[in-house]
Amino acid sequence: MYCFNSEEMDMSRNISRRRHAWLDWPVLGAGWKRKEVIRWSGVHDVHYMSPRGHVFRSKLKLVKSNKHTDLRKFHYASGLFLDESDAMKDIECPDGGALVDPSDPSERIGSVTSMPSWNSAPGDFCETPHSSTQTPQRRGSSPPRPSQTFRNPLHPTKASPLGLSPARQSADGPLPNLLGRVPPQTPSPTFTSIQLLAPTRRPDITMRNGSSLPNGSVAVKNLLLHQGRIECSMARSTDCQPRRHVGGCAKCGSDIPGIEAGEETLCPSCRPDKKPKQRIVFRKVGQGRWVLGRTSEVDGMTQQRRKRKYWTMQKKRPSLQDAHDSDTGDCFKDEDDIDDDEQSRNRRHRRACLRCAACLRKDCGKCDFCMDKPKFGGSNKKRQKCRMRQCQNQAMWHLLPHQKGRRKGMPSTGWVGPGRRRKASRLKPSRPRSKRKRRRPIWEGDFTDEEGGDDGDKVKEEDLNVKKSYGYNHGKTRNYSLKKDEDGDDLEGAFEAALTSDFSDQDNGDDTFVFENVEPYELSIQGCFTAPNGDVEMVASFQSSLNSRDQTGEPLAVDGTGELSSNGIPQLSDDVVVVRVDVGAPAEDDVTEVDEVTPVITQIFSLAEGTQDIQGSEADLLQLLESLRRTVLPVHWVGVMSRGPMLQLLQCSKRSTMADTTLQIELGFLYQISVQNQPLLLTHPLYEGRPSRLSSVSQVVALLLDLERLAVCQGHPGLAPRPDREPVLCVRAAACQLLVPASQERCDKCRDSLPDA
DNA sequence: GCCAACGTTGGC
DNA sequence: GCCAACGTTGGC
Numbered sequence: 001m002y003c004f005n006s007e008e009m010d011m012s013r014n015i016s017r018r019r020h021a022w023l024d025w026p027v028l029g030a031g032w033k034r035k036e037v038i039r040w041s042g043v044h045d046v047h048y049m050s051p052r053g054h055v056f057r058s059k060l061k062l063v064k065s066n067k068h069t070d071l072r073k074f075h076y077a078s079g080l081f082l083d084e085s086d087a088m089k090d091i092e093c094p095d096g097g098a099l100v101d102p103s104d105p106s107e108r109i110g111s112v113t114s115m116p117s118w119n120s121a122p123g124d125f126c127e128t129p130h131s132s133t134q135t136p137q138r139r140g141s142s143p144p145r146p147s148q149t150f151r152n153p154l155h156p157t158k159a160s161p162l163g164l165s166p167a168r169q170s171a172d173g174p175l176p177n178l179l180g181r182v183p184p185q186t187p188s189p190t191f192t193s194i195q196l197l198a199p200t201r202r203p204d205i206t207m208r209n210g211s212s213l214p215n216g217s218v219a220v221k222n223l224l225l226h227q228g229r230i231e232c233s234m235a236r237s238t239d240c241q242p243r244r245h246v247g248g249c250a251k252c253g254s255d256i257p258g259i260e261a262g263e264e265t266l267c268p269s270c271r272p273d274k275k276p277k278q279r280i281v282f283r284k285v286g287q288g289r290w291v292l293g294r295t296s297e298v299d300g301m302t303q304q305r306r307k308r309k310y311w312t313m314q315k316k317r318p319s320l321q322d323a324h325d326s327d328t329g330d331c332f333k334d335e336d337d338i339d340d341d342e343q344s345r346n347r348r349h350r351r352a353c354l355r356c357a358a359c360l361r362k363d364c365g366k367c368d369f370c371m372d373k374p375k376f377g378g379s380n381k382k383r384q385k386c387r388m389r390q391c392q393n394q395a396m397w398h399l400l401p402h403q404k405g406r407r408k409g410m411p412s413t414g415w416v417g418p419g420r421r422r423k424a425s426r427l428k429p430s431r432p433r434s435k436r437k438r439r440r441p442i443w444e445g446d447f448t449d450e451e452g453g454d455d456g457d458k459v460k461e462e463d464l465n466v467k468k469s470y471g472y473n474h475g476k477t478r479n480y481s482l483k484k485d486e487d488g489d490d491l492e493g494a495f496e497a498a499l500t501s502d503f504s505d506q507d508n509g510d511d512t513f514v515f516e517n518v519e520p521y522e523l524s525i526q527g528c529f530t531a532p533n534g535d536v537e538m539v540a541s542f543q544s545s546l547n548s549r550d551q552t553g554e555p556l557a558v559d560g561t562g563e564l565s566s567n568g569i570p571q572l573s574d575d576v577v578v579v580r581v582d583v584g585a586p587a588e589d590d591v592t593e594v595d596e597v598t599p600v601i602t603q604i605f606s607l608a609e610g611t612q613d614i615q616g617s618e619a620d621l622l623q624l625l626e627s628l629r630r631t632v633l634p635v636h637w638v639g640v641m642s643r644g645p646m647l648q649l650l651q652c653s654k655r656s657t658m659a660d661t662t663l664q665i666e667l668g669f670l671y672q673i674s675v676q677n678q679p680l681l682l683t684h685p686l687y688e689g690r691p692s693r694l695s696s697v698s699q700v701v702a703l704l705l706d707l708e709r710l711a712v713c714q715g716h717p718g719l720a721p722r723p724d725r726e727p728v729l730c731v732r733a734a735a736c737q738l739l740v741p742a743s744q745e746r747c748d749k750c751r752d753s754l755p756d757a
Numbered sequence: 758g759c760c761a762a763c764g765t766t767g768g769c
Numbered sequence: 770g771c772c773a774a775c776g777t778t779g780g781c
Contacts, residue, residue: 037777045758045777055775058759076758350779351763373761381774385762396763398772 022049027079034079046077356392364388369399618645621665627697634704649704657711657742663703669693671703675712675738684737686710710739713747716754 025034031051038044048056056062059076073081352359363370367387372378390399625647628639636653647665651658660676671694673680680686686706694700715730732738733749740747746754 043778060759349763369762375760383762383775 025079027081044077046079048079351394351396352391353393358389358392358395361389362386617667620669621645621647621667624665624669624695624697624700628700631697631701633701634708637704649700651707656708658707660712661707661739663694663700663707665694665700669695673707673739678738680738684739686739707739709742711742711744713738713740713750714745716746716750 022033022035025032025048028034028048029051033049035047035049036044037047045057048062050056050065054065056065059071059074062074062076063071075081354360363373363376363386365371365376365386369382369384370376370378370386372380372382372384374380384399387399390396392400622641625639625641628647628649633639633649636651636656637649637658638652639647639649642648644666649663649665651661653659662674663671664674665671670692673684673686686703690703691699694703713732713736715732715736717730733747733753735749737747737749
């Protein structure tokens with residue numbers, strides 16, 4: 001076994017570092033640099049830097065910025081021109097105008113001053129008779145011949161573990177491409193098997209112009225060898241003549257019908273039957289999530305553990321965690337998790353739930369992040385996702401729309417972002433914020449929500465509540481008239497304006513919405529309206545009407561046909577304007593996903609008088625669901641169908657005081673309310689004066705609105721002493737009422753159980 | 758090969 | 770502590 005000495009180890013490290021360092025790349029001209037980046041996954045990326053420091057990460061960008069230079073034959077990965085004659089033509093003919101860019105001569109590839117003529121360069125290594133003239137090469141009549149050589153002879157060196165893959169490719173002879181074909185010209189295996197495996201030997205590749213190519217790249221070498229443009233140290237030896245095939249199988253030499261001379265491939269017997277079996281298999285198990293091992297190798301326990309680790313990792317990140325997601329699993333890790341966690345840290349997490357309105361919308365094209373994007377004419381410095389597209393549940397806090405106000409340089413017209421937070425007076429809710437929204441209490445066994453609960457987080461959470469609650473109890477009515485977005489996406493416009501309405505500095509600077517006196521109502525994302533003229537309009541004056549359980553006339557019921565009114569919207573009341581938002585069929589995915597976190601109700605309570613008259617069908621529930629989806633629900637309430645069949649209304653925001661509350665409507669529109677899997681007792685005041693069945697949209701909305709005025713009883717801290725800094729775990733009194741008015745922290749029963757009570 | 762954007766870092 | 774800048778990486 002060969003052991004590296006310290007010098008070789010240092011050199012190897014240097015080589016490794018060099019692969020991430022900028023190297024001069026005179027092929028493109030003086031001042032140009034090139035860098036190879038090897039990703040964690042093993043993928044190689046190549047970047048170029050102009051003399052002015054502009055970095056190009058793709059050939060497209062390179063070409064775009066050098067429109068006057070023909071880079072069609074520039075091999076981006078290797079950094080060389082595939083056809084030397086073309087390269088020389090470009091480089092040697094600056095006066096022809098092809099290279100001249102008066103506007104930016106320093107950026108020009110292959111400018112006169114930067115790249116001397118290959119022919120006249122001192123130390124020209126072209127030693128063949130043809131090297132003094134370009135004619136044969138230009139005409140393409142001469143077969144490729146070694147026209148370049150290493151200035152410094154190479155010496156066989158011991159193999160290094162670095163760069164094994166390309167070396168093996170060379171050592172084993174030419175590898176076929178996907179079609180089983182091999183390059184027509186390959187260097188001697190004797191040479192490649194030793195030299196390309198020796199990263200500790202990095203002799204310079206000397207170009208004709210006398211400049212040295214940094215040859216840390218195996219790809220460069222392979223290309224040069226492939227093109228016959230360089231020679232190995234044994235170039236003078238007859239053993240080092242490029243192996244050439246006239247045609248036929250490159251491995252056994254047999255003729256292959258249909259293969260012309262000069263074209264090489266592998267015969268069927270020599271061609272690999274199939275792709276080699278991967279020794280390491282990553283399986284994609286979800287959006288952005290991968291697991292190691294084949295399906296058969298991943299048992300349920302492993303999946304569970306990996307899922308737990310995934311969320312363990314997520315909990316460490318300062319993000320706004322999705323309400324459902326963080327409820328899964330505990331945060332304990334076993335020893336096996338450590339390595340995987342280390343890997344996980346190296347991977348990026350897609351900060352998108354892919355379900356919220358922000359995730360589903362398109363780039364606004366107006367925020368600072370969009371303006372930074374190259375497609376919007378930006379310089380790509382920020383490289384951030386559109387602010388309006390930042391996930392409401394998982395985005396980094398500082399990227400959210402209201403976190404970035406107008407700054408210098410932002411346009412004064414058009415959308416200017418949500419802006420700075422309003423002055424406190426404008427944001428102040430009608431009652432103390434602490435009473436309006438409370439943090440969820442910590443319950444026994446609940447480890448999901450309270451980590452990092454420092455003051456800063458509290459502030460952020462409050463701000464989040466601000467963000468997610470588009471309306472406040474100002475005692476005013478708001479009329480929204482939201483212009484359709486430029487791309488015609490109603491939802492975008494609605495969401496954008498919904499956000500903007502509360503956070504923009506320009507309360508009246510934008511004519512897309514106005515404020516009038518109306519009872520506030522927290523508009524959910526789905527609560528946007530489309531006017532017949534195509535504009536998105538919203539009139540949020542339905543608080544009173546929706547809340548009127550005893551309003552004159554029968555509450556709007558979903559009729560047997562499920563028909564809507566003439567304008568395609570369910571009739572709620574005269575002062576409610578509802579516009580279709582999502583008329584698609586209930587997404588199965590949604591049902592499935594929400595189902596995972598749906599509390600399991602083991603006991604059914606119903607206000608129906610007796611169970612013998614249960615009537616109705618699943619179709620009735622579906623019609624009710626469809627109507628609910630077309631109407632305005634209190635913020636973040638979502639209706640889904642689940643097994644039973646059962647229509648469930650869930651509060652999707654974990655920040656809501658109703659996060660743990662579920663309204664279930666069963667066949668016959670019998671319903672029940674559960675809080676943290678516990679049924680709300682029939683004696684609860686919430687049931688008073690309420691119909692026994694929720695057969696209409698207005699009844700459902702009214703109940704949800706009433707629920708939003710409540711909060712989950714925080715219980716009382718247990719009697720068991722807790723060490724300092726340990727979270728206080730709450731327990732409930734035996735007869736806890738579960739839901740209390742939002743102004744109260746706990747019900748009477750739990751209050752009586754307080755230690756000092 | 759290219760784009761999108763996540764996550765870190767250095768300057769302020 | 771904030772944030773502009775950008776290295777870096779995942780996905781297509």
